[in-house]
Every structure is written in structure tokens, then in C-alpha cells.
Amino acid sequence: MKLTLRRRQILWAYAFLAVSLIFFVVIRWYPTLLAFNISFRDWNVFQNNGPWVGLQNYQDIWSDLFKQRSAVRAAFFNTLRYVIIGVPIQLALGLMIAMMLNSIGRAAGFFRAAYFIPYVTSLVAVAFVWNWLYAPQTGLINQLLLALGLPMQGFTKSPQQALYSITAVAIWASLGFTVIIFLAGLQQIPDVYYEAAQIDGAGRWPIFWRITLPLLNPVIVYLSVLQTIGFLRMFDLVRNMSDQGQGGPLNSTTTVVLEVYKEGFGSYNMGYAAALTVLLFFVILIITIFQLRVLQRRVEY
Amino acid sequence: MTTSAESNAERLLRISEQVAAKPPRRRTRFSWLTALIYLLLSLGAVVMIAPFVWMILTSFKPGAELIDFAFLPRNPTLDNYRLVLTTSSFGRWYFNSLFIATVSTLSVAFFDSLVGYTFNKFEFPGKTLIFLGILATLMIPTEMLIIPWYNMSVQLGWHQGNMQYWGIVFPGVITAVGIFLMRQFFDSVPNELLDAARIDGMHEFGIFWRIAMPLVRPAVAALCIFNFIGNWNAYLWPLIIASSREFYTLPVGLSFFRGESTTQWEKIMTGASLATIPLLIVFILFQRQIIKGIALTGLKG
Numbered sequence: 001m002k003l004t005l006r007r008r009q010i011l012w013a014y015a016f017l018a019v020s021l022i023f024f025v026v027i028r029w030y031p032t033l034l035a036f037n038i039s040f041r042d043w044n045v046f047q048n049n050g051p052w053v054g055l056q057n058y059q060d061i062w063s064d065l066f067k068q069r070s071a072v073r074a075a076f077f078n079t080l081r082y083v084i085i086g087v088p089i090q091l092a093l094g095l096m097i098a099m100m101l102n103s104i105g106r107a108a109g110f111f112r113a114a115y116f117i118p119y120v121t122s123l124v125a126v127a128f129v130w131n132w133l134y135a136p137q138t139g140l141i142n143q144l145l146l147a148l149g150l151p152m153q154g155f156t157k158s159p160q161q162a163l164y165s166i167t168a169v170a171i172w173a174s175l176g177f178t179v180i181i182f183l184a185g186l187q188q189i190p191d192v193y194y195e196a197a198q199i200d201g202a203g204r205w206p207i208f209w210r211i212t213l214p215l216l217n218p219v220i221v222y223l224s225v226l227q228t229i230g231f232l233r234m235f236d237l238v239r240n241m242s243d244q245g246q247g248g249p250l251n252s253t254t255t256v257v258l259e260v261y262k263e264g265f266g267s268y269n270m271g272y273a274a275a276l277t278v279l280l281f282f283v284i285l286i287i288t289i290f291q292l293r294v295l296q297r298r299v300e301y
Numbered sequence: 302m303t304t305s306a307e308s309n310a311e312r313l314l315r316i317s318e319q320v321a322a323k324p325p326r327r328r329t330r331f332s333w334l335t336a337l338i339y340l341l342l343s344l345g346a347v348v349m350i351a352p353f354v355w356m357i358l359t360s361f362k363p364g365a366e367l368i369d370f371a372f373l374p375r376n377p378t379l380d381n382y383r384l385v386l387t388t389s390s391f392g393r394w395y396f397n398s399l400f401i402a403t404v405s406t407l408s409v410a411f412f413d414s415l416v417g418y419t420f421n422k423f424e425f426p427g428k429t430l431i432f433l434g435i436l437a438t439l440m441i442p443t444e445m446l447i448i449p450w451y452n453m454s455v456q457l458g459w460h461q462g463n464m465q466y467w468g469i470v471f472p473g474v475i476t477a478v479g480i481f482l483m484r485q486f487f488d489s490v491p492n493e494l495l496d497a498a499r500i501d502g503m504h505e506f507g508i509f510w511r512i513a514m515p516l517v518r519p520a521v522a523a524l525c526i527f528n529f530i531g532n533w534n535a536y537l538w539p540l541i542i543a544s545s546r547e548f549y550t551l552p553v554g555l556s557f558f559r560g561e562s563t564t565q566w567e568k569i570m571t572g573a574s575l576a577t578i579p580l581l582i583v584f585i586l587f588q589r590q591i592i593k594g595i596a597l598t599g600l601k602g
Binding site for chain 2: 009010012013014016017019020021023024027028029030031032034035038046097100101103104107109110111112113114115116117118119120121122123124125126128129130131132133135138140143172175176177180181183184187188229233235236239240245257260261264265270273274277278280281284285288
């Protein structure tokens, strides 16, 4: 049988796609549906096909949200706090540093590398280095405070300070990425805009508000969405910076993903854990759709 | 802002090259503002680098020196390294991390390119549907898939023995991000070139492998760097699926290492140094390529 050229091309295309198609169906789509399925069951990995319990897991989450001492309640509120504190500070610092880097010539390459280093290192190692810096009594930061005559702090050991101490490390660790993306955005703003503004006698401040910020708008939206999703998924740092990795002290640092891990792989309460991940999925979905909507209104210039 | 002659892929490549390039040596006259910027950037750089310096210095100190708070070790010693390397399985964890990151990166480089190429250069029924099906998986957070993946792995025995390597690797052997990125980059390969090869009687796979692939090398390199770093540092999934010590990756091994030497900071910092230093060296050597790669994959949209 003779195949036409077009037929042959189609066969080649399917052959090229075959392995990947199987991968996406078996490793992505099927598990996604399975996650929904498990969230409606009383599931334990070692006794497959746990009984169907309908919305029970979701009802449990809902009632846990109103229990004062529940770790899941703490996890929801903490995660919200990580996002609300972490994202704005991360973006503001990132933009400031990127603008400073963009305005200097000498040593800009060195500074760029310095800010980027933590981004390529493992968050587990980062967590331990900061545990040591934060250590009560013997840690470097408390020793500096002591030398300056200031009171020592508990940092990750204090229920009031732990969340902020971990947020600071999270910002520190991914600042380099934010700086690089902002830097790319700044370099895309044509010089003529600045030159024209200077000829018009505009000061630095109006130039920043009227030119830089509006033209960076797509980058700002993109980064805030990316960072929001990043903080919503906080796990590595909390797991390695809180006592015994349980999100303490007094549940003050635990996150939704840490609770997924504890419920699903500590207590093997997998139906409940799956229900938590389904909720996380919907939150991320809404944020992503929001981003797509906003970014479609492209700034034209 | 994009000129019509420039494709999206070319624009991305230009931006990321620009952001990672050696900054121009601008001759700036001295001003107080520039001085202030340098001061702030230097302070920031100290905050970024000092934790790593402190980590390395601590690793060379005998345990008794930790409470002296001297900056440099008074009696520098390699005992911590000797002890950590002989009593833990760091060597094995290095191998595991290297092996897993290499295998997944090679697989991603091959399959993501092949699929990206197919979507760019072929017409076939169901093309849009399949592409959207792959793209949509970007919205599914890994956290939602870990419970189903774990269930599948337990059923198939991927959480035991040598199969643990496959268990750790399988979720990342093909990525939607990479496919999306590569699809854009094959725009820069002219169709006439491929047709010429077809007329010469080359088969389709040869055209992809020997003609198209060499032309998108910068994009493949960026994808490899991004993927390697991500897999090298991956924590949540390896933590769940690797059940025996010999199959831990570096971050997982390190996180359990803490429990074994709770307050012996010099040992913990030695472990953290062992986990970070190779990556720091690689980063210093290939700084520009790495920043370019991260910028490129980060900007993809």
C-alpha cells in the first residue's frame, strides 16, 4: 500500500507523540482523577478501594476549621499569612534591587550572582543554615544582638516569631529569581521613554510612577501569581525549620501542604489529605485563571 | 515592542541573554546617589552570602569552639568531614542525586524536544486537543498527585529495592513546561531546511535529530539547566517514595541527618556544606548560562 505524503506525516507525528501521550494520561490525568476519587473515600494505601464516604472528608475539614486547636485550621490561616506577608515584601525588595542593579555599571555582574546564589541551593540546606543562625543563645544572630546590648530572641522557637522568621528565609531564598525577572522586564523598557521624560524635566519619582511601574505591569502580575502559588505550597522550609518538622511551636508555622504530608503519610489518613489537595488545586486554578485574564490586557506601547 | 520579524522564541532568547550578559562598563560620574546604591547593594549582598560563609566556617570548627563565637576557626579541622562521610551515607546520596537528576534531564531534553517539535512542524488530527490536554496539566499542583502516585507505586512495587530509583524519577521524565518552551523554539528552524532533507530521502526522526535539534541547542541547554537544578533539589516526592536510606537523595538524606545529630551544629553544617558546595562551584563556573536558563524558562509565557 502506498501512503501519501500527508498520511505518512500524520503517522510520524503520532509515533513521535506516543510515549508522551501515554505519560500524560497515566502519570498526570489518571492520578488527577484518582485524587478526586480518593478525596471521597476513607482511603488507606494498604487497603485499596476504601469505602466511599461522599463528602465526609470535606465536612471534616470544614468542622476542623472551627476547632481552636486543630492543626488544619492553623495551617489554613498560616498559609494565608505566608502569602500576605511574603509576596508583597518579596516583590518590593526584588524590584528595588533590580532597579539598583540596572542603574549601575561596575560590579553589577557580581551583585547579580550574589543575590541569585540561594536560589540554586537546596531549601533543606538553606533551612539548616538558618536554623543555626537563628539558634537560641549560640546562634550568630542572637550573639550579634547580645553584643549590641539587645535582648536575645526566640525566632523559630517562639510561637509569635516563628512564622515571620521562616517567611524571611523564604523571601531570602527566592529573591534572586524575582530580581532576574524584574531585571529582564526593566531592560525591555526602551530608553527613549526615559529620555523623553527627562527632556520634559520629569523628576525621578514621577518617572518611576508614570513610566517604570505601568510598563512593568505584566511582569508584576506574573511574578505575584508565581510567588503566591509558591507561598501557598510552602513545605520544604517549614518541614526542616520547625520542631520535629511538625509545624510548631504550637502549630504556629504549619502549612496546608505540611498537613497533607502529616495526614497522608504520617497517619495514613489519605482521603482527608487528598481532600486538602483538591482544595489547594482549586485555589491555584482560580489564581491562574485570574492571571490569564489580567495578562490578556497587554500594555501596548 | 516586538518587531514583526522577530518570533516570540527569538525575543525570549534575546531577553534572557541580555539579562545574563556581562553588564556594559558604563562610566558613571561620582554622585551621592550612586554611592548610596552601592552601599545598599553591598549590605544586601552580605545578607545573601554571609549565611553560606558562616556555614562553611562552622564546618571546619571543632565542636568545642562553637561557643567561642570567634569568626574564623581557631583550630581548623577536617574531622567533621571525616566523621560525616564515614558515619552517614553521603557518598551514596551524592550518587543518587546525580543519577536521578541526570536521567530525568536527559529524558526531558529528548522527549520535550521531540513533542515540542511535533507540535510545531506537523499537522495531524487532534493536534489542538492534545496540546491543550498537555498544557492543562500545568495547572495541577504536584501536591495533588503525590497521594495517587504513592498508591500506584505501592501497587507496582516502585517503593522498594532498586525500583525506588524509578519511583523517584518517573513523575519528572517528561514536562509540560519544557514541551511548551521547545514548541516555541522550533519556530526558528526554517521549514525549507526540513523539506530539503525530506527530498534527500532522510527519514523524519533523522531530520528531527540531526537537523532540527542542533539548531535549538541554546534552548535545550536552558531546559537542561533548569531541570537539573529542580531535580537535584527536589524534596517532597523523594521524601515520600524513598523508603530505605540507601535510596535517599541529598536533600532527603540531609533532612534526616538533622535528627541524628540534633545539637551538633558543626556536623549539621558539614552536611549542609557537602550538599551545597558542589552546586555553588557549578554556579560560579556557569553563572551566566544558569541565569540565562532560569530567565528563559521563567519568562516562557
